[in-house]
Amino acid sequence: MSLKIQALTRSIWVYHLATGSCNNCDIEILDCITPRFDLERFGIQLVGSPCHADALLVTGNMTTKNIPRVKAVYEQVPKPNVIIAIGTCALDHGMFDGSYTSRVKVDDILPVDFYVPGCPPKPEGMIAAVAKLIAQLRQ
């Protein structure tokens, strides 16, 4: 395993991108950095700019109007990076299935590496996903 990946797995900076979510997934993501879960123990930090990010957390059901914006944000995330789709909406539209505002799924547009199902997923679920992600990156 290269030094680059080793350092990356110990310091994952996360940018969180809502593509038309109901906002509940976003709140659960914020829960992960509260004192109860404290993801900073593993070096995981929320950052304000996609240019600083290593992981892009995509929530929501990808409305048609948001597609160009999501692409623009994705292009700003420097490599190597990972993309995690959070919530049932981001997987297959969930409760918004059949809506006229969203015709495509997140993974039609972005190369998603990880899926975390749930509506919304629990913080424990996201932490489990991150742990698996780190294990996979280290291989």
Added chain:
Amino acid sequence: MMDTINILIFPGLIFTIILALFVAWVDRKVTARVQWRVGPPLLQPLFDFTKLMGKETMIPGQATAWLFYAAPIMALTGALVFSFTLWNANLYPDNSMVGDLIVVVYLAMIPSVAFMLGGLVSGSPHSVLGASREIKLLLGDELIIVMALMVVIIQSGGSIKLGAILDYQRTYGAVAWSPSGMIALILAILAMQAKLALVPFDMSEAETEIMGGTLVAYSGPLLAFFKLTQWIMRAMLPLLLVHCFWGGIIFSSWVSILAGLGKLLVFWVIMILIRNTNPRVRIDQALKFFTVWGGCLGVLAMILAMLGY
């Protein structure tokens, strides 16, 4: 030979970087403890730095490329030269050149100027906003730093040599233990807070408001340089305070060196606690605070110092 070791290893380049990484960790750990969290491991800043060095650098389309590259390097160089000057004055008080207090004040400004430049040329509205706030803030805090240092100069008999200020404090006791010195120290700590972009004066980097301000468009190694600069300044500006107000670091034995570093950490933890227990103020409030309250207290401290208190 000794000079080379002093510049490159101890207490120069390598030691400064290790100290900066440690100080960055102290910041995050104390913040975490204040919020009842566990906080990151000791090597976290090193991991962050290594990771950033391994990432891709992206130049925004609207940026002026050469300045975009030059700004982080200028910031890091400025911070390192600043640290060398301070260490040299601590190591050989007799050897420091005339007027190096003024040089140090200018050198401490170079990283701020580089942050501004980087923000202005990166072509993002957030970073331009951050840079303009940084310029305004600089006008406020420089005034206070100069006033606080004037008190030190007056007390130590009108000397603008860092070495002479140390000698004075080693004979007559630290500047901070006099009334005027205490006022000046409090003002200086607040001004450093602004210089280091810590809450309550972090409007130039307000993460929740303008997404990291001046640094918003930086990525990869260039961001790593900026971060390292920030950490070095967070270690070196408290060192400047220790030097001017609390007798500096005495390089005679390991115990006295550790005691000196302990003083540095005391100032740094005070700054972290101020940062963690205050809200962010607006830029106009900060300027008013510095020019009205800071200015009045600064003049008062200078008058007290002239009267010999």
